[in-house]
Amino acid sequence: MSLAMALPDLDVVGSDIVRLPTPHPGKLFGKGKLQELGQKLHAAEVELVLIDGPVSPVQQRNLEKEWKVKILDRTALILEIFSDRARTREGVLQVEMAALSYQRTRLVRAWTHLERQRGGLGFVGGPGETQIEADRRAIDEAIVRLRRQLDKVVRTRELHRAARAKVPYPIVALVGYTNAGKSTLFNRMTGAQVLAKDMLFATLDPTMRQIELPAIGKAPAQGGGRKVILSDTVGFISDLPTQLVAAFRATLEEVLAADLILHVRDISHDSTDEQAHDVELIMAELGVSEDTPQLEIWNKIDLLDPEDQEARRREAARSDAILTLSALTGEGFDTLVQAIDAALVTPRRTETLTLAFSDGRKRAWLFDKGIVEDEEPGEDGWAITVTWTDRQAAEYAAL
Numbered sequence: 001m002s003l004a005m006a007l008p009d010l011d012v013v014g015s016d017i018v019r020l021p022t023p024h025p026g027k028l029f030g031k032g033k034l035q036e037l038g039q040k041l042h043a044a045e046v047e048l049v050l051i052d053g054p055v056s057p058v059q060q061r062n063l064e065k066e067w068k069v070k071i072l073d074r075t076a077l078i079l080e081i082f083s084d085r086a087r088t089r090e091g092v093l094q095v096e097m098a099a100l101s102y103q104r105t106r107l108v109r110a111w112t113h114l115e116r117q118r119g120g121l122g123f124v125g126g127p128g129e130t131q132i133e134a135d136r137r138a139i140d141e142a143i144v145r146l147r148r149q150l151d152k153v154v155r156t157r158e159l160h161r162a163a164r165a166k167v168p169y170p171i172v173a174l175v176g177y178t179n180a181g182k183s184t185l186f187n188r189m190t191g192a193q194v195l196a197k198d199m200l201f202a203t204l205d206p207t208m209r210q211i212e213l214p215a216i217g218k219a220p221a222q223g224g225g226r227k228v229i230l231s232d233t234v235g236f237i238s239d240l241p242t243q244l245v246a247a248f249r250a251t252l253e254e255v256l257a258a259d260l261i262l263h264v265r266d267i268s269h270d271s272t273d274e275q276a277h278d279v280e281l282i283m284a285e286l287g288v289s290e291d292t293p294q295l296e297i298w299n300k301i302d303l304l305d306p307e308d309q310e311a312r313r314r315e316a317a318r319s320d321a322i323l324t325l326s327a328l329t330g331e332g333f334d335t336l337v338q339a340i341d342a343a344l345v346t347p348r349r350t351e352t353l354t355l356a357f358s359d360g361r362k363r364a365w366l367f368d369k370g371i372v373e374d375e376e377p378g379e380d381g382w383a384i385t386v387t388w389t390d391r392q393a394a395e396y397a398a399l
Contacts, residue, residue, distance in 0.1 A: 003050070003052070003074070003077055003078065003081070004050050004077070010042075010048070011044065013044050014040075014044065016037070016040075017031060018037070023057075023059075025056075025058075025059075026059065026062055027059060027062045027063060028055060028059045028063060030052075032303060034066060037067070038066060038067050041069060042067075046069055047069055047070065048069060048070045048071075048072065049063070049067065049069050049070070049071050049072070050072050050073075050077055051071065051072070051073050051074070051091050052074050053073065053074055054073055054074065054075070055071065055073035057105060057106040060073070060106070069189040074227060076102065078237075079095065079098060079099050079102060080099070080316065080397050082095045082171060083095045083099065085226060089153055090150065090153045090154070090247055093146055093150045093153060094150065096146055097146045097147065099145050100139050100142055100146070101143065103139060103145075104136055104140070106345070109159055110321050129340055130219055131330065141248045165366075169210065169227045169228055169229050169262070170228050170229070170259035170260065170263060170344050171228070171229045171231060171257055171258045171259050171317065172228050172229070172231065172258065172259065172260045172261075172344075173180070173231045173233060173255045173258035173260070173261050173262065174186055174230070174231065174232050174233060174262050174264055175233055175236070175255055175261055175262070175263055175264070175279060175283065176236065176263055176264035176265060176266075176297075177235055177236050177237065177265070177266065177275035177278065177279055178234075178235025178237050178275070179235060179266065180234060180235065180264045180265055180266040180275070180299060180300075181299040181300055181327045181328070182232055182235065182264045183232055183263055183325040184328055185262075185264060185297070185299065185327035186207065186209075186230060188327055188330065188333065189230055190209040190211050190230055207231070207232045208229055208230065208231045208232075209229070209230050210227060210228070210229050210230075211227070211228060211229075211230055212226070212227050213226045213227075213228060213337055213340065213341050226341055228340070228344065229372060231255075231258065233252055233255060234280050235276060236279045237278070252286055253281065255286060255288055256286065256287060256288060256289075258292060259292070259293070259296075259344060259346075259391075260292070260293050260294070260295070260340065260343050261283075261288070261292055261293070261294045261343055262294075262295050262297050262299060262340075263276070263279060263294055263296045263297065263301060264289065264297045264299050264327075265296065265297065265298055266299060266300050267299060267300055267301055267304070267312055267324070268299035268300040268301070268303035269300075269305055273379060276296075293343045293344075294321065295321055295322075295323060295336075295339055295340070295343060296319075296321055296322045296323070297323055297325050297336065298312060298316055298322060298323065298324045298325065298327060299325050299326065299327050300327075300328075301313075301324045301325060301326050301332070302326040302328065302331060303333065309324075312324055320339075323335055323336055323339055346389045346391070347389065347390070348387050348388060348389055349387070349388070350373065350385065350386070350387045351385070351386065352383055352384065352385045352386075353366075353384045353385075353386060354381060354382070354383055354384075355381050355382045355384060356380060356381040357380075357382070358382070361399065362396070362399055363382060363384065365396065365399060366384060366386055366396070369388070371386045371387055371388045371392060372384055372385070372386055373385040373386060373387050
């Protein structure tokens with residue numbers, strides 16, 4: 001239901017839960033249920049039916065023929081939402097590529113007469129090529145073109161990320177289930193005007209802002225004046241279609257570079273624990289390091305009744321890594337600012353490295369990071385004194 005409400009211009013007239021011990025291979029539903037649902041749809045003058053689950057091309061074609069309505073399964077609905085929300089060049093390309101991958105498997109809908117042959121002498125595509133094969137080949141060629149365009153966009157983004165890496169500001173990434181309130185929190189912290197609505201997938205394109213921590217709280221945070229880059233990411237969702245997992249992986253790569261992850265949860269949602277579990281699974285699949293510090297933000301605390309609010313606050317108080325918050329009202333905001341600042345206090349150590357004159361690349365990396373305290377040339381190379389974190393030392397070792 002929430003997915004349906006996320007698509008504009010849809011008037012949802014009802015919903016039903018149908019238990020299927022064994023889905024019918026041709027029509028998904030059994031004969032009796034098929035007729036029962038068809039009568040309901042006809043009575044309500046329904047034009048579009050959304051099925052929250054996978055529907056095969058054959059099932060979709062047969063259901064549309066039986067009910068005389070348009071059918072969208074879960075994957076198609078999410079693609080429609082993503083297509084409506086994508087704004088950046090990268091987001092648009094990713095949606096188009098995911099949509100083509102989805103359509104490629106459903107060409108049977110357009111060509112039920114698979115015996116139809118192309119005309120001509122067979123010089124293009126070979127003799128006897130069916131129309132569905134020709135259409136599939138055209139889609140493959142379109143996907144290749146989109147992938148080339150997307151590669152260029154990705155390379156540009158990687159250059160931007162490399163440029164940010166030279167700026168000694170830590171990256172704080174907001175992650176969480178869709179509609180958890182990440183964009184509302186992002187707007188409160190940055191003063192930006194990112195779309196923040198009570199609907200799924202309000203944010204599809206990653207947004208980044210540089211902020212100064214004391215400036216976003218009423219009182220100066222410890223350490224005073226710490227600058228960070230805050231990143232708002234696309235919301236996660238359970239059972240994300242495989243086409244979208246691949247297409248939007250690049251969008252979530254900013255999380256991999258984060259120095260601190262804020263896992264924002266809608267603590268008022270009935271399925272908040274299941275949603276949190278889904279987010280953790282997706283982050284693990286992305287390859288987010290277990291060593292990356294995380295804070296769990298229990299957002300929308302204001303939507304609970306007073307008794308439940310107090311119970312959640314007591315539960316959160318048992319862990320330093322959990323905070324209760326209302327991004328809408330600002331409750332708990334100053335505590336969050338201080339927790340972010342404290343989590344970013346990284347121990348540094350000073351040591352002297354010996355580099356040969358031929359190690360110009362490593363020397364340039366050290367200066368790019370701004371961690372060189374002193375440098376003395378010797379007979380065989382440089383003696384460079386650096387002050388760095390364990391993470392920077394590991395990055396240097398990997399060069």
